[in-house]
Every structure is written in C-alpha cells, then in structure tokens.
Amino acid sequence: MAIEPWKWVDREHGLVDRRIFSDQEIYDAEMERIFRRTWLALGHESEIAQPNDFFTTWMGADPVIVTRSGDGIKVLLNMCRHRGGTVCRTDRGNAKLFLCPYHGWSYGSNGALKVVPGLETDYRHGIDPADWGLFEAPRVATYKGLIFASWNPDVEPLEEFLGDATFYLDCILDRVEGGTELVGGMRRWIIPTNWKHAAENFVGDSYHAAATHTSIMRVPGLEGAGGRVKKPFGYQAALQNGHGVGMWLADEEDARGGYGHLAGVDDYLQTIEDQLVTRLGELRGKRLTPVHATIFPNFSIEFPFASLHIWHPRGPLKTEVRDLTLVDRAMPPEIKEMLRRHCMLRQGPAGTWEQDDMDNWSQTTYSSLSPTGRGLLANYQMGMGHEHTRPDIPGRLDNKSSDINQRNMYTRWAELMAMEPPAPAQVAAACRPGKEAGQ
C-alpha cells in the first residue's frame, strides 16, 4: 500500500480516514517518518539527578536508556552493538556500566564500549571499541527540566520545535524560582488504542468532557483543577508543528477563581502570585490558565499541576502510557502531597477521569477496523472557518469547543508522513575491517 497521507487527511473539509488508526503499514511508516524525525519527550531531569543515574524508555518503537554521564545527558539505543542483546533490563537505577548478558560487552554511562571479552585473544585481527559504542541519539536537549531527544541530526533546535508552545509550557515549568521536579515513580499501563486517539484528545478536545466525564461532574471532590481563573471563556490555540493547547481566559482584572477541593493550593498560589506576575507577566500570572496540551507527536499535559502523559506506540492498536506528576521544587511538602493525591485520583488506569477516556479511545480504535466504517470519514469539522488571532495570545485561536487543534495536528501528521523516511542508522565505515585490510 502506498503511503498517501493527503488522501487520508482532508484538511480542507476536516475529514480523516479511519484507517490511520489501525493500519499496520501506516503505523510502520509513522515509526520511521514521524518518530525517527521529530523531537520526542522522554522525561524530566529530576529522574536522573545524580551521575550515572539512568532510566529506560522508548523513542517510538526504539528502546532507549537515558543516562546522566560525565558527558551530560545521553540517550542510548538499548541494544548491544554486538548481537543486539538488551544491555539494560531495568526501569531505573544508577550504573557505571551496562553489561550485555549474552557475551559480556560492557558500555559506560556515556555509551562508550568499555569491555569486550577476548578483544585481543579471540578477535585477533582487532576491532576498535570506538566504532562500537551504543548508538546514541544525535540530538538531546532539555527545556526547563524536560528531556527531549531526536534520532534526526538535522532536526531544528528544540526551542524552535516547541515554538509558541513554550508560552504555555512556562505556566508550569517556570512559574517559580527553583524549577520543577517529578513525584517519584510513574503509572504505566497499556491501553488498547491507537496513540493518536490519546494525543488528539489532549491536543484540543474540550468538547468530550461534558459527555465522557458526566459522572465526575456529579461527585464533589472529583472535579478537575482548571480553576485558577474564573471561567467566562476559553480558547483552543493551534500551534506550529502540530502542537495545541486549550486554556481558560478571564478578560477582567480580578479573575481569581479557586480550586474548591484544593483550598491549600489556592493559598499556595496566593503566596507566589507576585513571582508569577514577575516571571510570566500579568496575563499568564493572573488571567490565563492552560488546561490541556499535546506537544506533537506523543507528549500530553494536563495542567496546571501537572500530569504529564507520554503515549508510547505499541503497534497500531496499543499504546503504553507513562503518567508522571510534576510539581514545583519549591512547593511546601503538604502542597506536593495534595497534588500527588489529586493526580492519583484522576489519572492512571484507576483514575476517575482517565478510565472513561480510555474506554472511548479503545472504541474509536476498534471501529477503525470496520471495513465499512473506514470509508465513512471521521468528522473534525467543529469550528471550521472561525479561526482568528489576537495579539496577546499565541496561536491560531478558536472557541474552547472546536476541532481546530485536531485539524492542525493531523495536518502536521500528514506533512511528516508525506516526507521521505529519514536515512537508516548505519555502522561506521571503519566497522568493515575487510575494507580496511584491503587499503
């Protein structure tokens, strides 16, 4: 099957062919053309605070180790360069050496090949360990604590990739002195859904809340946390590179709303309000609260306290979720604890919000297996023709209930899918000793 993304994404009419949610060949092309080309969010610097700390995760379908080596943060393909054994089998830890259990090749936390048993006695002709280090992502960068990497050496600088999304990300990443950290550990589970159904929900789908989360609205204490400002109005903002964010905005001066069940958080925000205004300005300090966002392709945020979701594709019909809780380093311990519980009760497989989302996403994925259903294109038409801008808020804007961000995301998806796949990773020329011998 030819990869014809513009046939599947009809941006002019806001229609999407459902086969992109279930087709194996399209999925395989995504892993090459999207996940091997763009920046991908991997985690947070606080997860690898000490030298030689590491955690393992995924870049698309590639297993990687994220380490803090003497040479800085490294993102290494978790594959022994010898026969492909897994050199790190654990989720997290501290290691100076990653040992392949198969033949004993060992690598430093910077990926350099340190030990080859029998290098002299058995190989005899000699191989140069410098040519056989763990394959590392050529581009690694952080944005205010968040770690990103890309397999693409020519990828644009991270801040350029994030673009105007930084205006919104800063509302959680840069609101107080001292930055952010993660609550320890993460919730991980597998949803039977295509990764895009999760990403598109967070990129711009405020519309679903009233139906999907109807049960929440009726239980005091389970409400969301979008209450920093009064809610007279909200926007979706479609951003470059497929990113999108939804927000509440109050135009009047005294816009403080309140968190109800999180009264302590209200008090905390009160104490940092001067800092907020100084660091973020009056608009973001007092009147604007981002609510949800996706950094395309697979990094989503539930603001403001903040639940980070990374959607790792596991085949067209499965997604592994990593659900992390972000807090300000400088928060009093009791506020961190309040927010840890807040996120626990809402997010994750047992989350009172999230479980109903996941149920819907698995249904929308399954329906895309229906041969008849596939021909009946998915409707992303809400708000078409109502895009506008305003000088103080970045992005192309529409009402909070709109598909503007989903159309923007699938347009970016099609742009990337229409490009030729990036060049495959290759061994160094010196890795072919026969050639060298012939020189």
Next chain:
Amino acid sequence: MSADFLARLTLAHEVEQFLYEEARLLDTQDYQGWLALLTDDIHYWAPVVESREARHRAGHYIAATDESAYFDDTRATLGMRVARLGFPGAWAEVPPSRMSRLIANIQPGPETAEGIAVRSTFFLYRSRLEVEEDVYHGAREDVLRRVDGQLRLARRKIVFAQSVLTARSITTFL
C-alpha cells in the same frame, strides 16, 4: 489438639471468610456493601512497581508512600470512586464488567491490639462487552481490626505483579 492451635485455626477461618465475603461483594459490584467492611481510617494503597537490579528490594521496586500510586485512598476518596461508579455515565463500566476473582495464600498473623496482619494473593479476571479481557495479579498486605466485634479492613497494600499494567483500566477494587 491444643487450645492455642484451635484458637489460631478459628481466627484463620474467620479471616478467610471475611476476605471471601469481601471478594463476593466486589465481584457482584455491591460497592456500598464493600465500603461497610472498611474502617473509617482505612488506607487503601496500590503503589507503582518498577524493575530494578536484583539486589534492590528482591528484584522489584515498590514505590514509597510519597511516590506515585494507582490507589492511595482514604475512606472519603473511596466513597467518591464508589459514588461515581453508581452514575449511568461511568462509561468504563457501561455495561458492567463480569468479574471473577480468586483470593488465595491467606496467611493471618496473630491478633494484637493493632489488629491482624494478613497476607494474601489475588487473581482477578475481568470480561467486558463481547471478548474484552483484563487480568490482574498481585499480593496484598492487609490489617484487619475489630470494630464492635466485627472484622473490618483498616489497611490494604496492593502490589501488582506487573510493572506495566496490561489492563486497560481498573474500575473495581482489589
């Protein structure tokens, strides 16, 4: 048969019957009945699990009390979860799952002033819609306490046997 042995046998039987009755209430989704088995100060906790080096806590890492958890609930938040499940729009349970759970390896300690520490394992099979399936395995560490003479659940720590849960969601209690 010594009196001491008989007393332990009687206690073990009482604990087992308590846990079996609890399992029945959960399988039949009688969550109000389940809440009635809990003490007012219950701590219901399912910390996340990670793979770590074998030397670290016997092969896996169980998150600490200030770290991430699937459940970290009080009587109040368990009540919220139950109330939510009672509404028609709790879609992850529409229509309700069919559940069948086995509680096994029940090992009660002696009864002290703090209560009875009980270890057990669970296996829960969940079927939904036509052929959607989820399974949940793990171990539990409970503390049971007598309230007005009746056994009640005062503490529960649930340690899943998976680090990445393959279940799409957890819409019940374990």
